[in-house]
Structure formats: C-alpha cells, structure tokens
Amino acid sequence: MGSWAYFDPEYETLSIRINPPQVSVDNSSCKDCTLVKVDSMNKPGILLEVVQILTDLDLIITKAYISSDGGWFMDVFHVTDQQGEKISDRRTIEYIEKALGPKGQTLGVSKNSREKVGINSTIDYTAIELIGRDRPGLLSEISAVLANLHINVIAAEVWTHNRRIACVLYVNNDTMNPATDDPSRLSAIEEQLKNILGGCGDNVAHTSFAMAPTHVDRRLHQLLFSDRDYEGTFSATEPGCPIKPKVTIERCEEKDYSVVTVACKDRSKLMFDIVCTLTDLQYVVFHASISSDGPYASQEYYIRHMDGCTLDSEEEKSKVIKCIEAAIRRRVSEGLSLELCAKDRVGLLSEVTRILRENGLSVTRAGITTVGEQSTHVFYVSDASGRAVDSKIIEELRKEIGHRMRLSVKKDPTATATDAKAAAADGGGGWAKTSFFFGSLLEKFRN
Incomplete structure (x- = not known):
C-alpha cells in the first residue's frame, strides 16, 4: 500500500506569516483626502477584498493606483467620507488597519455580508x-x-x-x-x-x-x-436613463495585457462594481489607475484571463464591455x-x-x-x-x-462626493446619503 506525503495545513499561509501585509492610513500627505496604502503578498481576489472593505465603510475612492505584477500587491487609495472629507474617526481608521492587516487575512470577503x-x-x-x-x-x-x-x-x-x-x-x-x-x-x-x-x-x-x-x-x-x-439593448434616450458609460478594450503589446478603459459619471462603489465584474469573469487585474474629475470618473485596468491569455477575439471583448456596462448601470x-x-x-x-x-x-x-x-x-x-x-x-x-x-x-x-460637498456647503441641499450601518461592523471589531 502506498502512502501520501504529509502536508502541513499551515503551509498555505506561510508566505503571509513571513511577510505580513503592511497597511498605512495617512492623513498628512494630502490636504483633500486620506491615503490608504496596502502592501501585501499577492493572492487571487485580493484587489476585490480590499476594495470591498473600503466601500462597505461607505468611503469614496477618488483615486487609486494598483500594481500586483509578480508576487507582491501594492495599492494606494485616495479616499474620503460621504461628505468629501478626510477620514477623521479613529474607529474607522482602526477598523481599516485591522481588516486589511495581518489579522484581517483570516476574514473572508463574505464575512461582512450580514x-x-x-x-x-x-x-x-x-x-x-x-x-x-x-x-x-x-x-x-x-x-x-x-x-x-x-x-x-x-x-x-x-x-x-x-x-x-x-x-x-x-x-x-x-x-x-x-x-x-x-x-x-x-x-x-x-x-x-x-x-x-x-x-x-x-x-x-x-x-x-x-x-x-x-x-x-x-x-x-x-x-x-x-x-x-447584460444582453439587453440600451437606449440613453429613454426617460430617466443615465448616460451610457464608455468602455473600450485595447491591447498593450509591450507587456501583453488587455487594457480596459472606463469613462462614466462618478458615483459611490463604482470601482467595486467594475472589479467585482472582472473578478467574476475570471480576469486578473495586474495594474490599474483610477481617478475622478468632478462628476466624472476615468478608470483603466491592465488585465489577463486567469489562464494568462489576453482578450483577443471580438466576441470576448464585446462580452466584457457589455458586462461592465451592465454592472455600472445596475446600481444607478x-x-x-x-x-x-x-x-x-x-x-x-x-x-x-x-x-x-x-x-x-x-x-x-x-x-x-x-x-x-x-x-x-x-x-x-x-x-x-x-x-x-x-x-x-x-x-x-x-x-x-x-x-x-x-x-x-x-x-x-x-450624487458623487463632489456633489455632496457642494450640497453640504449649500445647507444640505437634499443629496441622498448612502446607507451605512457602522454599528454592526464595530460590534465585530469590539469583540
């Protein structure tokens, strides 16, 4: 009878324990926003985990720079609260540091669903x-x-x-x-x-x-x-219809990536919706650049399929474009x-x-x-x-x-963070507030 070699179940997390994630929440480098920096060992789905944690706290991501080419994952996020201000609440900062840091690695991305x-x-x-x-x-x-x-x-x-x-x-x-x-x-x-x-x-x-x-x-x-x-037709002339987002896909020959570019009206959780869609379509984001200019957002993702291939056929490109457009419109x-x-x-x-x-x-x-x-x-x-x-x-x-x-x-x-700031200066203005249930998040943090 043969026997299986022993496999230490802790081997899977060895690299993370040797090189634990480094998280920094910086309120001094930028006058208009808080910088959240994450350096970690790379793993499948890590970008979605980080973006999900930030958006679940109802933070607005105004800019982001992502690089995960190789074994290391490096992110910088420029974030504000719903009023367009820096993150000043100490409990929120401590939660970010815990959730994205070494102790947070045991928290699956689904754990915050309730x-x-x-x-x-x-x-x-x-x-x-x-x-x-x-x-x-x-x-x-x-x-x-x-x-x-x-x-x-x-x-x-x-x-x-x-x-x-x-x-x-x-x-x-x-x-x-x-x-x-x-x-x-x-x-x-x-x-x-x-x-x-x-x-x-x-x-x-x-x-x-x-x-x-x-x-x-x-x-x-x-x-x-x-x-x-995503297969349905879309008409921007229908009553109440938002402006159709512009999504394009091109080839980066030098580094062998497919480059997905998105231009649309900015809103809360826009980056989450796009990254979520790319992840569920089995694409890996190697580099990304996110920016907001007033009410509009520009996002660029350098991706490959999980099997290492780029989007070469027009059919593949068309499906990805339709899926991203649908993901943007679902929440509008x-x-x-x-x-x-x-x-x-x-x-x-x-x-x-x-x-x-x-x-x-x-x-x-x-x-x-x-x-x-x-x-x-x-x-x-x-x-x-x-x-x-x-x-x-x-x-x-x-x-x-x-x-x-x-x-x-x-x-x-x-409404975007820019709109919210203007509305606040105008005495409230009537902009809708995104629902946020921080009490139940803190309950887990306190325990």
Missing part, C-alpha cells in the same frame, strides 16, 4: 434569493406573500436592470423567533414565490435559499449576470429616493410597497435594514413610465403614512 445589510450578528436568519422578469408591483406581491406566511423581512437588497429583478431577502419567523429553517415551511415559501415569479411569463425565474453568507452586492451582480441581463437610480423609518413588524414591507404601488410608483432599487426594533426602508422610485415623480404624489404619501412612520424624500441618489 454587517453590510445591517443585520445584527446575533439574529438568526434565512437568506432568500430571487431572480426573474420585473413588472410593476412585483416587489409588493413578493412581500405580501411573505407577510401572509408570517415571515418577517429584517433586511433586503433589491436591484432591477433591463426589465429583470434580483433580490436577496433576509427573513425570520418574526422579530423574536429564530430563522425559518423548517423544510416544509421553506417548501411552502418557495412554491408561492415561484408562482409569483412564474406569473411574469418567464421560464428562467428562480428562487433559492442561501444558508452560507455571501456579500450581498456581489451576489446581486452574480444573479443578474447569470440571468444574462436617477430620480427620488424615499427613506421610511418605523418600528419593525411582520408585514411592514408589504404595507409600504402596497402604498407605493397604489400611488403609481415603481421601485427601481431598494434596501431594507433592521437595527434593534427600528426598521429603515430606502426605495428608489419613478412613476410607471419611468419619469420623475410628481410632487403631488409625494404629498399624498406624506398624508397617508406620515402619522405611522417617518418619511424622508431625497433627490439624486447617485
């Missing part, structure tokens, strides 16, 4: 993933099914793009009971949700239960990509954002989405979070034709729900 959607880590939950054809009132129908089954939605992220909808819902039986894990109950939930999605006349509607934690934004990108939402929501706060209870999401539907509003994107007994719902809305919402409708909403929950209406949810 904190990202604002779920307290002590609450049990079941994650439900939905993908299918979108239609007016669909989110209202989905939430009504869950309410009728006495299922409480404690957090959720909903994206729509190119007439498709992707949802990740975090649910339990009610605000006091543990996760919904009874097989017969899960089967009943799945059957009713499939009936709702099947009613869209779509053969590829999909419902699943995800027990393993996954970074919610990355999962939404993956769901829509698997649904091939022109128009109004409505933020509603109320005491958490079963059926709250169903009630709110029903009221929006009855007032002729379509939800293009949504985020639901629960902290303690307080639930916050953020909806990005347009009217049924995709145009701007009439102010009379907003006044009707205030009258209908103002006595039961707090309603805040904000404009231009895709």
Whole structure:
C-alpha cells in the first residue's frame, strides 16, 4: 500500500506569516483626502477584498493606483467620507488597519455580508434569493406573500436592470423567533414565490435559499449576470436613463495585457462594481489607475484571463464591455429616493410597497435594514413610465403614512462626493446619503 506525503495545513499561509501585509492610513500627505496604502503578498481576489472593505465603510475612492505584477500587491487609495472629507474617526481608521492587516487575512470577503445589510450578528436568519422578469408591483406581491406566511423581512437588497429583478431577502419567523429553517415551511415559501415569479411569463425565474453568507452586492451582480441581463439593448434616450458609460478594450503589446478603459459619471462603489465584474469573469487585474474629475470618473485596468491569455477575439471583448456596462448601470437610480423609518413588524414591507404601488410608483432599487426594533426602508422610485415623480404624489404619501412612520424624500441618489460637498456647503441641499450601518461592523471589531 502506498502512502501520501504529509502536508502541513499551515503551509498555505506561510508566505503571509513571513511577510505580513503592511497597511498605512495617512492623513498628512494630502490636504483633500486620506491615503490608504496596502502592501501585501499577492493572492487571487485580493484587489476585490480590499476594495470591498473600503466601500462597505461607505468611503469614496477618488483615486487609486494598483500594481500586483509578480508576487507582491501594492495599492494606494485616495479616499474620503460621504461628505468629501478626510477620514477623521479613529474607529474607522482602526477598523481599516485591522481588516486589511495581518489579522484581517483570516476574514473572508463574505464575512461582512450580514454587517453590510445591517443585520445584527446575533439574529438568526434565512437568506432568500430571487431572480426573474420585473413588472410593476412585483416587489409588493413578493412581500405580501411573505407577510401572509408570517415571515418577517429584517433586511433586503433589491436591484432591477433591463426589465429583470434580483433580490436577496433576509427573513425570520418574526422579530423574536429564530430563522425559518423548517423544510416544509421553506417548501411552502418557495412554491408561492415561484408562482409569483412564474406569473411574469418567464421560464428562467428562480428562487433559492442561501444558508452560507455571501456579500450581498456581489451576489446581486452574480444573479443578474447569470440571468444574462447584460444582453439587453440600451437606449440613453429613454426617460430617466443615465448616460451610457464608455468602455473600450485595447491591447498593450509591450507587456501583453488587455487594457480596459472606463469613462462614466462618478458615483459611490463604482470601482467595486467594475472589479467585482472582472473578478467574476475570471480576469486578473495586474495594474490599474483610477481617478475622478468632478462628476466624472476615468478608470483603466491592465488585465489577463486567469489562464494568462489576453482578450483577443471580438466576441470576448464585446462580452466584457457589455458586462461592465451592465454592472455600472445596475446600481444607478436617477430620480427620488424615499427613506421610511418605523418600528419593525411582520408585514411592514408589504404595507409600504402596497402604498407605493397604489400611488403609481415603481421601485427601481431598494434596501431594507433592521437595527434593534427600528426598521429603515430606502426605495428608489419613478412613476410607471419611468419619469420623475410628481410632487403631488409625494404629498399624498406624506398624508397617508406620515402619522405611522417617518418619511424622508431625497433627490439624486447617485450624487458623487463632489456633489455632496457642494450640497453640504449649500445647507444640505437634499443629496441622498448612502446607507451605512457602522454599528454592526464595530460590534465585530469590539469583540
């Protein structure tokens, strides 16, 4: 009988332990922003990990320089907070140093998913993933099914793009009971949700239960990509449509790279969305340069496929361009954002989405979070034709729900850090604030 050679399980992390990551958060070198510098041993997916940590803290990346050609990974990020200011909070700085430093190497990129959607880590939950054809009132129908089954939605992220909808819902039986894990109950939930999605006349509607934690934004990108939402046509002349991003791919003959160049309107998490897409398409970023000039962003990535090949065929290039364009547009929501706060209870999401539907509003994107007994719902809305919402409708909403929950209406949810700074100088201006749930992140840090 033969025998296998002994393999030390700690060998895999030996290089990291010998050469631990070096992280520096520098507030003195630049007057307008904070510099975050990361030097580390290179490994697959490391750029996405770093960008994900920074964006999960709702930091704006205004510039970045990346180099990972060889065995070493070197990054410099110029970052600000949502108001366009330097990072002054000591807790945030300490979290960055810990998460990106040697101790953070044991934290997988998916570990922050519950904190990202604002779920307290002590609450049990079941994650439900939905993908299918979108239609007016669909989110209202989905939430009504869950309410009728006495299922409480404690957090959720909903994206729509190119007439498709992707949802990740975090649910339990009610605000006091543990996760919904009874097989017969899960089967009943799945059957009713499939009936709702099947009613869209779509053969590829999909419902699943995800027990393993996954970074919610990355999962939404993956769901829509698997649904091939990038194949649809795009018309920049449609009402409410953002300007089409410009994506090009050329060959760098000298170093044998494919160079992906992106020019578009700047916004929060733009770099994350692009790096996430390239990573899921199995491309490795060797060098990159990111910059923002006012409201516009310019990003350049030097890439190869994981097998070492460049993008040589026009078919490959066309697919990558379409996927990046789709990733940029998925998170863009022109128009109004409505933020509603109320005491958490079963059926709250169903009630709110029903009221929006009855007032002729379509939800293009949504985020639901629960902290303690307080639930916050953020909806990005347009009217049924995709145009701007009439102010009379907003006044009707205030009258209908103002006595039961707090309603805040904000404009231009895709505002950049530059816009936010200008709005702050103008006394607030009404720019939408990106949701950030730092309390639950700090809970893990304190422990």
